[in-house]
Amino acid sequence: YDASEGPPLVASDFDFVCDARSPGEYAEDHVIGALSTPVLSDEERAQVGTIYKQQSPFEARRLGAALVSQNVARILMEHFQGTGSGARVLVYCWRGGDRSLSLAHTLSRVGFDVHLMRGGWKAYRARVREELGRLGRFDLRLVRGVTGCQKTVLLQKLRDLGAQVVDLEGAADHKGSILGVNVDAPQPSQKLFESRLADEVARFDDSRPVFIEGESSLVGQRTVPSALLHSMRKAGSVLVEAPMDVRVDFIRQDYKYFEGRAVDELKERLQRLRQLRGGATVDR
Structure with a gap:
């Protein structure tokens, strides 16, 4: 799904719209109707960023992968219990990177009809500003x-x-x-x-x-x-x-x-x- 083209996204176009960013990012702005499904909390995101800068990208990715795996499991239990395989799910993060990919990959492997928002929230925000x-x-x-x-x-x-x-x-x-x-x-x-x-x-x-x-x-x-x-x-x-x-x-x-x-x-x-x-x- 390309948020930079066509009318602004309306959440009802999908059964679920998942915002994979941190709760703080979600609170600042999000697609209206989207669920807050953070693969990293605000504290975890800051921790991974600190390790990336002070230790190494490898150590940051290793910790990030472990935390994301735990959080994706929680998201599945909290939001997708009893949901059928035909459900259409849109996933986005800040710019369409690793956070949305990690959640989308798991949801897709489960069997949901998963779509990624190309360019993530940044593309959506640009489309909103155009609409304004x-x-x-x-x-x-x-x-x-x-x-x-x-x-x-x-x-x-x-x-x-x-x-x-x-x-x-x-x-x-x-x-x-x-x-x-x-x-x-x-x-x-x-x-x-x-x-x-x-x-x-x-x-x-x-x-x-x-x-x-x-x-x-x-x-x-x-x-x-x-x-x-x-x-x-x-x-x-x-x-x-x-x-x-x-x-x-x-x-x-x-x-x-x-x-x-x-x-x-x-x-x-x-x-x-x-x-x-x-x-x-x-x-x-």
Whole structure:
């Protein structure tokens, strides 16, 4: 499989997509829907690299082979128990080298229909970046409105009805406002945010409109791709409104953790708002 050609990879094209890189590399960015199946952990990868530099390539390969063998056995037990021989499996690592080859060879010998991603994650990342530059091609419909108007809920309903929707807040794991942080997890990296967007639009029909929430250039700490942002600024829009009491009720429900376990986070966020809007405004 060549990730540098055609549309961005969609994991559903295969029964399994296996990322053979270390957990740290996977966390930074990965094919959306891929399993983390590291043939070397972060610590093992560092250990092998140190031996390669300080002792010899031979000693590094010997240790690496032993560790990879153990980890491939674990991967088979954890992810492929009960899987039939007809399963289509795509394997990749950083650049299509030894790590993906070692896992792919074993899976192939077992009898699975195994494919290697030529060029690995680097080729996939190049394809994602190419796709980001083309995001301006869509006929966008902007959904605008102040916080609490349930714009995200509306977009979800549209998607359920078959509309094409780009969920910037979902991809960024952030609700967009100064209070929009996910208190349970950090935002994805910029690269993973971009991969999520590329994956989201991979099956879109260019002739149909695409609905998207009106956002600034930042969603939390993640930057909206410039081609998409430029298209958003030219797009027609729909303004969503709601009475104040409805907005208040929705916000309290949507951010209910701020009234309980995350009250300290709320106080810290309000201090930031005080700096932006002034103490008198926040105190009201």
